[in-house]
Amino acid sequence: MTALRPSVIDAPRVALTKRPWSLYLSIGLLAFLAVAAVAPNLLAPYGPTAIDYDSALQPPSFLHLFGTDESGRDLYSRVIHGTSQSLLIGIGAAFVSLVLAVILGALAALSVKPVAILVDRSVEILFAFPALLLALLLIAITGPSAWTQVFAVGLGTAPGYARMVRGQILAAKNSGYVEAATALGHSRGRILHEHILPNALRPLVAVFALSIGQSIVWASGLSFLGLGVAPPSPEWGALLDAGRAYVTQASWLLLFPGLVIVALALSATSIGRHLQFYLEKGRRT
Amino acid sequence: MSLPRSARLVAPLAIVIAASLAACASPAAGSGEGQRIDGGTIVYAPQQEPACVFGGWIEQAYISYNVLDSLVSLDENSQVVPWLAEKWEESDDGLSWTFTLKDGVGFTDGTPVNAEAVAYNFDYWVTGGNSTARVWLFGYYESAEVVDDLTVRINLSAPYPRLADNLTQGYFGIQSKDALETRSDEDNCSAPIGSGAFIVEEWNRGQNLVLVRNENYTSWPANALHEGPAYVEKVDWRFVADATTRVAALQSSEVDAIYDVPAVQWKTLDDGGYELERYVTAGRPQQLSFNTQIGPFTDERVRQAFAYSLDREQIVETIGQGVIPFEGNGGVSQSTPGYSQAAADRYTYDPEKAAELLDEAGWQLNADGVREKDGETLEVVLPYGAGSIVNADGAAILQGVKEQAEQVGFVVDLIPVPQAELFAGAYSTAEERDIAVGYWTAVTSGILYINWRPSTPESPNYSNQAFYDDEELGQLILDANSAADLDTQNELYQQAQEYIADHALAIGVYARLSTLAVAPNLHDVWQEHAQGGPTFYDAYLTE
Numbered sequence: 001m002t003a004l005r006p007s008v009i010d011a012p013r014v015a016l017t018k019r020p021w022s023l024y025l026s027i028g029l030l031a032f033l034a035v036a037a038v039a040p041n042l043l044a045p046y047g048p049t050a051i052d053y054d055s056a057l058q059p060p061s062f063l064h065l066f067g068t069d070e071s072g073r074d075l076y077s078r079v080i081h082g083t084s085q086s087l088l089i090g091i092g093a094a095f096v097s098l099v100l101a102v103i104l105g106a107l108a109a110l111s112v113k114p115v116a117i118l119v120d121r122s123v124e125i126l127f128a129f130p131a132l133l134l135a136l137l138l139i140a141i142t143g144p145s146a147w148t149q150v151f152a153v154g155l156g157t158a159p160g161y162a163r164m165v166r167g168q169i170l171a172a173k174n175s176g177y178v179e180a181a182t183a184l185g186h187s188r189g190r191i192l193h194e195h196i197l198p199n200a201l202r203p204l205v206a207v208f209a210l211s212i213g214q215s216i217v218w219a220s221g222l223s224f225l226g227l228g229v230a231p232p233s234p235e236w237g238a239l240l241d242a243g244r245a246y247v248t249q250a251s252w253l254l255l256f257p258g259l260v261i262v263a264l265a266l267s268a269t270s271i272g273r274h275l276q277f278y279l280e281k282g283r284r285t
Numbered sequence: 286m287s288l289p290r291s292a293r294l295v296a297p298l299a300i301v302i303a304a305s306l307a308a309c310a311s312p313a314a315g316s317g318e319g320q321r322i323d324g325g326t327i328v329y330a331p332q333q334e335p336a337c338v339f340g341g342w343i344e345q346a347y348i349s350y351n352v353l354d355s356l357v358s359l360d361e362n363s364q365v366v367p368w369l370a371e372k373w374e375e376s377d378d379g380l381s382w383t384f385t386l387k388d389g390v391g392f393t394d395g396t397p398v399n400a401e402a403v404a405y406n407f408d409y410w411v412t413g414g415n416s417t418a419r420v421w422l423f424g425y426y427e428s429a430e431v432v433d434d435l436t437v438r439i440n441l442s443a444p445y446p447r448l449a450d451n452l453t454q455g456y457f458g459i460q461s462k463d464a465l466e467t468r469s470d471e472d473n474c475s476a477p478i479g480s481g482a483f484i485v486e487e488w489n490r491g492q493n494l495v496l497v498r499n500e501n502y503t504s505w506p507a508n509a510l511h512e513g514p515a516y517v518e519k520v521d522w523r524f525v526a527d528a529t530t531r532v533a534a535l536q537s538s539e540v541d542a543i544y545d546v547p548a549v550q551w552k553t554l555d556d557g558g559y560e561l562e563r564y565v566t567a568g569r570p571q572q573l574s575f576n577t578q579i580g581p582f583t584d585e586r587v588r589q590a591f592a593y594s595l596d597r598e599q600i601v602e603t604i605g606q607g608v609i610p611f612e613g614n615g616g617v618s619q620s621t622p623g624y625s626q627a628a629a630d631r632y633t634y635d636p637e638k639a640a641e642l643l644d645e646a647g648w649q650l651n652a653d654g655v656r657e658k659d660g661e662t663l664e665v666v667l668p669y670g671a672g673s674i675v676n677a678d679g680a681a682i683l684q685g686v687k688e689q690a691e692q693v694g695f696v697v698d699l700i701p702v703p704q705a706e707l708f709a710g711a712y713s714t715a716e717e718r719d720i721a722v723g724y725w726t727a728v729t730s731g732i733l734y735i736n737w738r739p740s741t742p743e744s745p746n747y748s749n750q751a752f753y754d755d756e757e758l759g760q761l762i763l764d765a766n767s768a769a770d771l772d773t774q775n776e777l778y779q780q781a782q783e784y785i786a787d788h789a790l791a792i793g794v795y796a797r798l799s800t801l802a803v804a805p806n807l808h809d810v811w812q813e814h815a816q817g818g819p820t821f822y823d824a825y826l827t828e
Contacts, residue, residue: 231699
């Protein structure tokens with residue numbers, strides 16, 4: 001039967017070398033951020049809100065690795081202290097988004113026609129709203145906080161992923177191997193369990209990793225509008241937004257939080273892709 | 286998936302790069318005045334979009350000042366000069382004011398500006414037409430009487446010698462009586478009919494408001510730079526909430542002038558050849574009012590401790606970068622007649638004294654460095670109108686306040702409140718907050734009356750942010766309001782400020798600014814002197 005097992009849809013096309021340095025780097029960075037999230041005081045020389053007006057807007061130096069902000073706060077220490085909150089919001093929102101997406105996508109692709117159409121149309125209506133607007137709506141109802149942000153960003157980005165999940169499931173459902181399995185007389189439940197769901201949902205591993213970075217960017221937008229974590233919290237999005245005002249005079253305030261977000265997003269994606277690759281390899285042998 | 290995936294990955298990086306590039310672009314410095322353009326459109330970018338053109342908020346007064354004429358105007362020397370009124374006179378007993386209007390002035394709907402219209406406007410304001418005009422006139426205004434077609438008499442219940450000064454503010458813009466009576470509220474909200482230099486042409490909410498020149502303008506104020514209709518054909522008020530975006534729009538010549546220049550951009554714009562205008566708003570500065578009715582600040586020592594815990598001057602000097610002035614006085618700002626320096630100097634940075642006062646008041650330090658009393662921590666709620674009342678520089682200053690107060694054992698919950706929530710009444714009651722932040726522009730120290738008039742069951746004073754209902758302070762301010770002699774008046778106002786400082790009811794933080802940055806090809810935009818709003822009547826563009 002092995003011959004009938006398909007290769008995963010949307011398999012990574014980039015060759016994964018024998019020595020995946022990018023993977024080691026990514027794991028290293030995530031490990032560092034994990035320490036920062038759990039025990040920030042081990043890594044940060046200053047407190048997250050410790051003000052020192054005499055050293056306001058200092059460029060990066062050995063004393064202040066990432067420079068200081070308008071109140072003389074050490075940006076590196078703030079980034080370290082902001083890790084836990086940022087990771088929580090990023091992972092939490094990505095999780096909420098994907099759970100919603102899988103439920104909606106599976107309903108749209110697999111349920112009986114009237115239900116599928118209803119779900120389909122509902123997702124389309126949600127789609128008509130920009131993701132930020134959906135998020136704003138939720139925050140307007142519940143009030144701003146980190147938790148609201150998690151759900152707001154999750155809800156806001158879910159319709160896009162729901163569409164994707166639906167497409168993946170439909171593609172798997174209509175594929176040759178499912179047709180073959182049906183022809184061989186496999187039960188509906190077995191086909192769903194063994195063929196459709198694994199193939200349709202496996203790409204989500206990478207998507208999940210990817211959406212963490214995206215969620216942090218979304219959350220930063222909400223923080224800026226005063227609808228997320230309130231300043232002077234060192235949440236990365238809030239740092240990025242606070243830094244924007246000083247971009248011409250103190251670009252490090254924007255640069256470093258931005259780079260950290262990019263680095264996290266890259267690492268998470270890299271790990272996601274390797275994970276996907278190894279999962280696939282494991283299944284083949 | 287591969288394409289969107291990479292696109293999503295680079296997005297944050299792209300933002301960083303784009304922002305850095307935008308920062309590098311700046312136009313060449315002004316190279317002398319070019320050819321004058323006949324007409325043209327000024328694109329002006331303020332940060333606030335109010336709900337109506339005319340109303341009790343300063344941002345409304347800034348717009349309506351260009352659309353509605355007032356009876357009088359305030360010139361650069363703080364003298365009241367003619368506008369719609371040619372002359373005016375206070376009666377000997379101080380209980381009535383007679384205004385004589387200019388002849389032949391018409392509203393843009395064709396009806397005449399006459400005594401009847403002016404009298405109607407006074408009644409309109411005090412019955413809810415303008416919340417700020419109403420609180421100024423409250424307790425003084427009795428009636429407006431039509432003497433003849435061009436003469437109107439305002440009757441007061443007590444003397445108010447600075448009435449004409451107050452009437453120079455945009456809250457007292459005169460509208461067409463016919464329009465107010467016959468048009469819908471929505472029409473009068475979005476496009477009020479006045480006799481001003483500009484007419485509201487259209488308002489695309491969330492985007493821009495277009496003013497078009499009043500071709501038949503005849504009633505310019507005495508302190509205007511020219512006579513006749515405005516030079517430019519249109520003024521496009523394009524609302525841009527974000528300060529960084531406003532500056533970028535100015536630098537890329539997308540707009541001709543911007544409002545509320547961030548302190549950190551001041552020097553860059555100055556070096557880039559832009560004209561910068563800074564008006565230190567008179568009236569109440571950006572200050573902290575303590576809740577004297579509920580919570581820890583009912584104890585005067587705790588209020589004083591909070592004041593001593595702060596190095597306000599250092600915070601403001603650092604964040605304000607020399608642009609924003611420190612203001613220690615919680616009652617009245619330094620640019621206001623009748624200002625008390627003694628009240629401003631009352632509290633200096635003295636954390637030891639703060640600790641002493643808190644110990645005395647029974648608030649003991651616990652192991653976490655937080656003060657406690659009877660099992661309760663010294664936690665105070667400090668909400669602020671983010672973006673609307675307090676701009677980004679102000680928010681950074683408040684973060685310094687929080688940090689320093691926490692050094693002596695307070696826990697400060699700094700809560701940014703969005704405009705919509707704030708104006709819907711969030712954190713407005715004594716139960717909801719311990720400290721209020723805010724300013725209130727005014728021409729005289731008479732602002733004290735609005736902020737400190739004691740509440741009574743019949744007429745609660747919602748502007749009394751300290752919830753401090755004290756007859757002694759109230760009477761001091763009433764005496765000052767009615768004092769005929771200016772020196773006596775100022776002295777009484779100063780006593781009131783010192784009373785506020787002594788009891789630490791409110792402490793100042795920084796002087797609220799009205800700032801403009803103007804492109805080199807735009808000339809003669811001036812900040813009207815009553816409130817610092819931009820005036821486009823005399824402005825013109827060059828190539």
